[in-house]
Amino acid sequence: GAGVSQSPRYKVAKRGQDVALRCDPISGHVSLFWYQQALGQGPEFLTYFQNEAQLDKSGLPSDRFFAERPEGSVSTLKIQRTQQEDSAVYLCASSSVRGSDTQYFGPGTRLTVL
């Protein structure tokens, strides 16, 4: 079946622009996660949804970052007034049921802020 998909795969933004990154999880997956991966580093947790509820947003680095999953399926990560330090790969992952600990990752969106 289809895996996790993300769009766009690459995004170049000028500093100060707003961007929106989309994640389509595996159909039926309850849990959805966003991670940020800086160059040469491991992914770092940003936020977690169970269905449409955002249960943990402790990893969001600032109030410029906002995530939503209004119908419990597709999710959007929005970054307002982008800064150069926001340049990274943004990874989305989903897992099947509450309590499941196997996360399936999408290919990521590489964001470059000039």
Add this chain to the structure above:
Amino acid sequence: GDSVTQMEGPVTLSEEACLTINCTYTATGYPSLFWYVQYPGEGLQLLLKATKADDKGSNKGFEATYRKETTSFHLEKGSVQVSDSAVYFCALSDIGSGGSNYKLTFGKGTLLTVNP
């Protein structure tokens, strides 16, 4: 808080050599442990996992044993191939609020290059 420390790379081996990538962790609860692999130009893929002490995860010739006494989960393979060239990430998932395992905490990754 939770953390994962893994051997820094890069690691360069010849085909058929033995591989060990060390990984140790700290966690407040009873984590599940994972190795993820990232091949060039591709997304993260789960390689193997172990959910409790003394469990051994294995896949594609790779193995790792969950050692609670040493808080380790070292990745091993007896004979590497050129196609194993990738970045390997050790990670843990701890019980979060509400009793559900959730966010992963990753190490920094180890780049493995296997030469023919």
